[in-house]
Amino acid sequence: MAPEAGWIEGKHERDTLVFNAGGAWSMRELARLVREVRAAIPARAALGGRTRARIDLARVSILDSSGAWLVADTKRRLDALGLATEIVVGRAADRALLDRVDKALKRIGTLTPPAKPHALLAALANLGEIVIEGLKKGKELLSFFGLSLVLIVRATSMPWRIHFKAVIKHLETTGLNALPIVGLLNFLIGVVVAFIGAVQLKKFGAEIYTVDLVGVAVLRELGVLITAILIAGRSGSAFTAQIGTMKVNQEIDAMQTIGLNPIEVLVLPRILAMMIALPLLTFYADMMGIAGGALMAMLSLDISLTSFVRTLHEAVELKTFLIGFLKAPFCAFIIALVGCFEGLQVSGSAESVGARTTMSVVESVFLVIVFDAFVAISLSILEI
Amino acid sequence: MEAANVIEVRGLINQFGLQRIHDNLDLDVHRGEVLGVVGGSGTGKSVLLRTIVGLNRRRAGRITVLGIDTEKASRTEAESLLRRWGVLFQDGALFSSLTVAENIAVPLQEHTDLTKEVIHEIAYLKIGLVGLPADAGAKYPSQLSGGMRKRAGLARALALDPEILFLDEPTAGLDPIGAADFDMLIRDLQQSLALTVFLVTHDLDTLVSTTDRIAVLIDKKCKVGTIHELLRDEHPWIKEYFHGPRGRAAVKE
Numbered sequence: 135m136a137p138e139a140g141w142i143e144g145k146h147e148r149d150t151l152v153f154n155a156g157g158a159w160s161m162r163e164l165a166r167l168v169r170e171v172r173a174a175i176p177a178r179a180a181l182g183g184r185t186r187a188r189i190d191l192a193r194v195s196i197l198d199s200s201g202a203w204l205v206a207d208t209k210r211r212l213d214a215l216g217l218a219t220e221i222v223v224g225r226a227a228d229r230a231l232l233d234r235v236d237k238a239l240k241r242i243g244t245l246t247p248p249a250k251p252h253a254l255l256a257a258l259a260n261l262g263e264i265v266i267e268g269l270k271k272g273k274e275l276l277s278f279f280g281l282s283l284v285l286i287v288r289a290t291s292m293p294w295r296i297h298f299k300a301v302i303k304h305l306e307t308t309g310l311n312a313l314p315i316v317g318l319l320n321f322l323i324g325v326v327v328a329f330i331g332a333v334q335l336k337k338f339g340a341e342i343y344t345v346d347l348v349g350v351a352v353l354r355e356l357g358v359l360i361t362a363i364l365i366a367g368r369s370g371s372a373f374t375a376q377i378g379t380m381k382v383n384q385e386i387d388a389m390q391t392i393g394l395n396p397i398e399v400l401v402l403p404r405i406l407a408m409m410i411a412l413p414l415l416t417f418y419a420d421m422m423g424i425a426g427g428a429l430m431a432m433l434s435l436d437i438s439l440t441s442f443v444r445t446l447h448e449a450v451e452l453k454t455f456l457i458g459f460l461k462a463p464f465c466a467f468i469i470a471l472v473g474c475f476e477g478l479q480v481s482g483s484a485e486s487v488g489a490r491t492t493m494s495v496v497e498s499v500f501l502v503i504v505f506d507a508f509v510a511i512s513l514s515i516l517e518i
Numbered sequence: 519m520e521a522a523n524v525i526e527v528r529g530l531i532n533q534f535g536l537q538r539i540h541d542n543l544d545l546d547v548h549r550g551e552v553l554g555v556v557g558g559s560g561t562g563k564s565v566l567l568r569t570i571v572g573l574n575r576r577r578a579g580r581i582t583v584l585g586i587d588t589e590k591a592s593r594t595e596a597e598s599l600l601r602r603w604g605v606l607f608q609d610g611a612l613f614s615s616l617t618v619a620e621n622i623a624v625p626l627q628e629h630t631d632l633t634k635e636v637i638h639e640i641a642y643l644k645i646g647l648v649g650l651p652a653d654a655g656a657k658y659p660s661q662l663s664g665g666m667r668k669r670a671g672l673a674r675a676l677a678l679d680p681e682i683l684f685l686d687e688p689t690a691g692l693d694p695i696g697a698a699d700f701d702m703l704i705r706d707l708q709q710s711l712a713l714t715v716f717l718v719t720h721d722l723d724t725l726v727s728t729t730d731r732i733a734v735l736i737d738k739k740c741k742v743g744t745i746h747e748l749l750r751d752e753h754p755w756i757k758e759y760f761h762g763p764r765g766r767a768a769v770k771e
Contacts, residue, residue, distance in 0.1 A: 230710055234706075
C-alpha cells in the first residue's frame with residue numbers, strides 16, 4: 135500500500151500567500167516534490183504587495199528529515215522574498231522534527247562554497263605544489279640515505295648486531311625465489327636482441343656481429359637493468375608493503391618502545407640482502423641472456439655454439455662485464471632504500487600503504503634508470 | 519497499516535565450517551523501538567546483523583524486513599529495501615577517498631534523481647543533525663577523530679531517511695563522554711526521525727540508556743526482554759552479564 139504522494143498548492147488570501155501541503159513529504163519522491171515546490175513559489179513581481187506567507191502542513195501524512203529540509207528551504211526562500219512566513223503543522227511530532235532540522239541547519243550556517251580559483255592559476259599552483267613536494271621528498275630521501283649509511287658503517291664495526299636471520303630470509307625471498315622469473319625474462323631479452331640484430335646486420339652481411347651485439351648489450355646494460363627493474367617491482371614494492379603494514383599496525387611504534395631500532399631491525403637486513411642478491415641475480419641474468427642470444431644465433435644464423443663462444447670471447451672484454459656487474463650493488467641499494475623509505479612514510483590508513491607502494495616502484499625504477507644513464511654518460515666522457 | 523514487526527527472523531541457521539553460530543534463531547524487531555543485541559564474543563552478534571542486511575548468506579531460515587522476504591525479494595524490492603535501511607559499521611566504514619559530505623552524498627546520488635545542489639544541502643543537513651561542525655563536511659575521513667568518523671558514518675546511514683537503522687557497536691572505542699553523547703544522539707534521532715534501531719553493542723551503559731528491549735544471544739538462540747525482565751533471568755550467562763561488577767554499576771543508575 136503506497137502512501138499518498140506529496141503535493142503542494144499555492145493560494146492567495148487577502149494579504150497572505152498560502153501553501154497547502156499534503157501527502158508524503160519524504161525522501162521517496164523528493165526530487166519531484168522539490169521541483170513542484172520551487173515552481174509554486176511566485177516571483178517577486180507576482181506578489182502583488184502581499185507581506186505574509188503561510189505553509190500549512192496539516193494534511194501531510196509522512197514527514198521525514200528531507201521533507202522537513204524542504205519546508206525549511208521553502209520558508210527561507212519566502213523569507214528572502216520579504217514575506218513573514220509561518221508554518222502550521224498538524225502533529226506535534228512534525229513540529230519537533232522541524233525544530234530539530236532548523237537547529238541542525240542553524241548549526242551548519244549558510245554554506246558558501248569556497249571560491250574556485252582561475253583554472254590557469256590552479257594549474258600553476260598545482261605545479262608549484264608538485265615541485266615543492268618533490269624537493270621535500272628528495273631532501274627526506276637524502277637524509278634517510280645518510281642515516282642508513284651511518285647505520286651500515288656502525289653495523290660493520292659491530293657485525294653481531296646485524297640480524298643475520300632476517301638477512302637470510304630476505305635473501306631467499308628477493309634472490310632465490312626470483313630466479314625463475316629473472317632467468318626467463320633475460321633469456322627472452324637475449325633472444326629478442328639477437329633476433330633484431332640478426333635482421334638488421336644481415337643487410338650488411340655482418341651477421342656475425344650479432345654475437346658482439348648480444349654480448350655487449352646484455353652484459354653491459356640489459357642484464358642488470360632488466361633485473362633491477364624486475365626486482366624493484368617484485369621486492370622493492372614488497373618492502374614498502376611489509377614495512378607500511380607494520381607501520382599501520384603500530385608495530386614500529388611498539389619496536390621503538392621496546393628499544394629496538396626499526397632501521398636496524400627492518401631496513402638494514404633488507405638493504406644487505408638486496409645488495410647481495412641483486413649482483414648474484416645479475417650474473418645469472420647475464421648468463422641467461424647470453425644463452426638466449428646463443429640459441430637464437432644457432433637457430434636463425436647457423437652460428438654454432440662453439441663459434442658463438444669463440445666470437446664472444448674476442449668481442450667482449452672483462453671490462454664490459456664488470457661495468458654491468460658493478461652497477462648491480464648500487465641499483466640494489468637504491469631499490470632497497472626507496473622501498474624501505476616509502477614503507478616508513480606510510481601514515482595511518484591502509485589506503486596509504488597502496489599509494490606508497492606504487493610510489494616506491496615508480497621512484498626506484500626512475501632512480502635506477504637515471505643512475506644507469508649517469509654511469510653511461512660518465513663512462514663515455516671518461517672514454518672507458 | 520504495515521505490520522508492527524519491521525524485522526522478523528525465523529529459524530535462522532548460520533554456520534561457518536563445522537561451527538554452528540545460530541541454530542533455529544527467532545527474533546522480532548518492533549516498529550519504532552531500539553533493540554539492543556548483546557552476547558559474548560563469538561556468539562554471532564555482528565553475523566546476525568550482517569545476515570539481516572544481506573552481507574552474509576544464511577544456511578537456513580527466513581528473514582522478513584519491512585514485509586519483504588529478503589531471500590525471495592525481486593531486484594526492485596531488494597533495491598527498495600536498501601533505501602529503507604541504513605547501516606553504521608564499527609569504524610564508520612567511510613569511503614576514504616571521499617570527503618565526509620561526498621560520502622553522505624553517495625547514497626543520494628545512487629538512489630535519487632535529486633539535483634546536485636539539493637544533495638549538497640541535504641548532506642550538510644545530515645552533518646548538522648549528527649552534531650558535526652560544518653567544516654567537517656569538506657574533510658577526509660583520515661582527518662577526523664574516531665568519534666567524528668562514527669558521526670559521519672551515521673550521517674551517511676541516515677542519508678536516505680531510512681526506517682531502520684543498524685548500528686554495529688556504535689560506542690566501541692569512544693571515551694565515556696563521547697560514548698554517552700553518542701547514546702543520546704541515537705536516542706534523540708530515533709525519536710525525532712521515528713527510526714527503528716537494531717543496535718549491536720558491548721556497552722552496558724548504551725544498553726541501559728538507549729534500548730527499549732534487549733536480545734541476548736546465548737546457546738545459539740536469542741532471548742529477548744526488557745532490561746528488568748532480563749535482570750530476573752536465571753540463565754548463568756545473563757546473570758553474570760547483568761549482575762557482574764560492570765553490569766551492576768550500569769544498571770544502578
